[in-house]
Amino acid sequence: xxxxxxxxxxxxxxxxxxxxxxxxxxxxxxxxxxxxxxxxxxxxxxxxxxxxxxxxxxxxxxxxxxxxxxxxxxxxxxxxxxxxxxxxxxxxxxxxxxxxxxxxxxxxxxxxxxxxxxxxxxxxxxxxxxxxxxxxxxxxxxxxxxxxxxxxxxxxxxxx
Numbered sequence: 001x002x003x004x005x006x007x008x009x010x011x012x013x014x015x016x017x018x019x020x021x022x023x024x025x026x027x028x029x030x031x032x033x034x035x036x037x038x039x040x041x042x043x044x045x046x047x048x049x050x051x052x053x054x055x056x057x058x059x060x061x062x063x064x065x066x067x068x069x070x071x072x073x074x075x076x077x078x079x080x081x082x083x084x085x086x087x088x089x090x091x092x093x094x095x096x097x098x099x100x101x102x103x104x105x106x107x108x109x110x111x112x113x114x115x116x117x118x119x120x121x122x123x124x125x126x127x128x129x130x131x132x133x134x135x136x137x138x139x140x141x142x143x144x145x146x147x148x149x150x151x152x153x154x155x156x157x158x159x160x
Contacts, residue, residue, distance in 0.1 A: 003110070006037035008089030012079035013042060013097035017050040023095070024058055024065065026103040031064075034107060041066045042097075043083040046073035 009027055013020060024040060031038040042055050042065065052069060059065040068082055080094060091113065095101045101122055109120040 003034050004090040005035065006039075006089040007031055007035050007091045007093060007110075008039050008041060008087035009093045009095060009106075010041045010043065010080060010083030010087060011095050011097050012045055012076050012083060013047065013051060014045040014073060014076070014079075015047045015049040015051060016097035017047070017054050019097050019099050020051060020054055020058075023097060023099055023103070024055075024062075027095070028062065028064070030103040030106050034110065037089075039064050039066055039087070039089060041068060041083045041086055043079040043086075044069045045076065045079040046070055 009031060011020075011023065011027075016023075020042065024042070027040050031040070040062075042059075044051055044055065044067065055065070055067045059067045066086065068086060070079060070082065083094070084092060091110065093106055093109070095103070105122060109122070112120045
């Protein structure tokens with residue numbers, strides 16, 4: 001299977017000025033190698049830092065950046081939903097703005113989709129840099145997902 005005709009990358013964010021200045025150029029570099037038609041949809045979930053100024057400046061320089069600015073903080077899930085609704089690409093990739101998802105993994109994820117996966121997602125191989133509280137919360141989340149009515153989340157580690 002060849003690369004998709006178009007890719008949308010949805011990035012929900014809240015007060016991520018510093019990270020977006022690194023993430024967006026990295027996304028542009030990776031996405032332009034995968035397809036000539038791509039868009040980066042940045043959904044600002046009510047930022048109070050310099051995020052709007054940065055994203056507006058980047059969008060003015062790069063027409064492939066779509067900036068959705070929510071009127072207030074509605075939560076990450078709602079920001080992601082707004083971005084997914086706006087996405088026009090044949091394939092949609094969602095990335096957190098905090099750089100926990102390296103853009104360099106997009107080609108490998110795309111390859112798994114091309115091999116037949118309906119959905120591909122990343123799972124952190126190590127959480128040593130997170131607080132004990134967050135690690136416990138993550139463990140509980142995956143345990144709930146594994147209940148009889150839940151979705152089985154594969155956590156196989158990959159290189160990359």
